[in-house]
Amino acid sequence: MKRTALYPGTFDPITNGHLDIVERAVKLVDRLVIGVAINASKNPMFSLAERVEMIEQEVARIDCDAEIIVRPFEGLLMHFAEEVGAQTIMRGLRAVSDFEYEFQMVAMNQRLNDEIETVFLMADPRHQAIASRLVKEIARLGGDVSAFVPPAIEARLKERCT
Secondary structure (H helix, E strand, O other), X not given: OOOEEEEEEOOOXXXXXXXXXXXXXXXXXXXXXXXXEOOHXXXXXXXXXXXXXXXXXXXXXXXXXXEEEEEEEOOOHHHHHHHXXXXXXXXXXXXXXXXXXXXXHHHHHHHHOOOOEEEEEEOOXXXXXXXXXXXXXXXXXXXXXXXXXXXXXXXXXXXXXX
């Protein structure tokens, strides 16, 4: 049986931190599903189709043996994890505040399905400060985001913010 993990997020936009987690996650599984959350309440800068397209373009550059699939999802994370046959949910942790939120989510998710494990990958220290929310704010204010996102994403941010 293929080891399948789900890496969920809004990815608005995908950052170098996200890509670091993807590159490390594919070393642990045979198949990684990147679940792009449909969450209108977060008021995304990029449409769902744009986010999926950007992720697909960036992960296509990753050299690995694992299969990487990008799929949008709406609703309960556990339902989507079951739908894609994930045994594991991958999450990245940057700071203690992430841990507190994720700790609560794991407890709830285990109540919904205790067969699916959550695995946390610590953010590379170079990427610990990167958050999509902050990247968008810097871009909106005309700042340099080149250290936080791949060049193609930087170009799309500049285009969107001018």
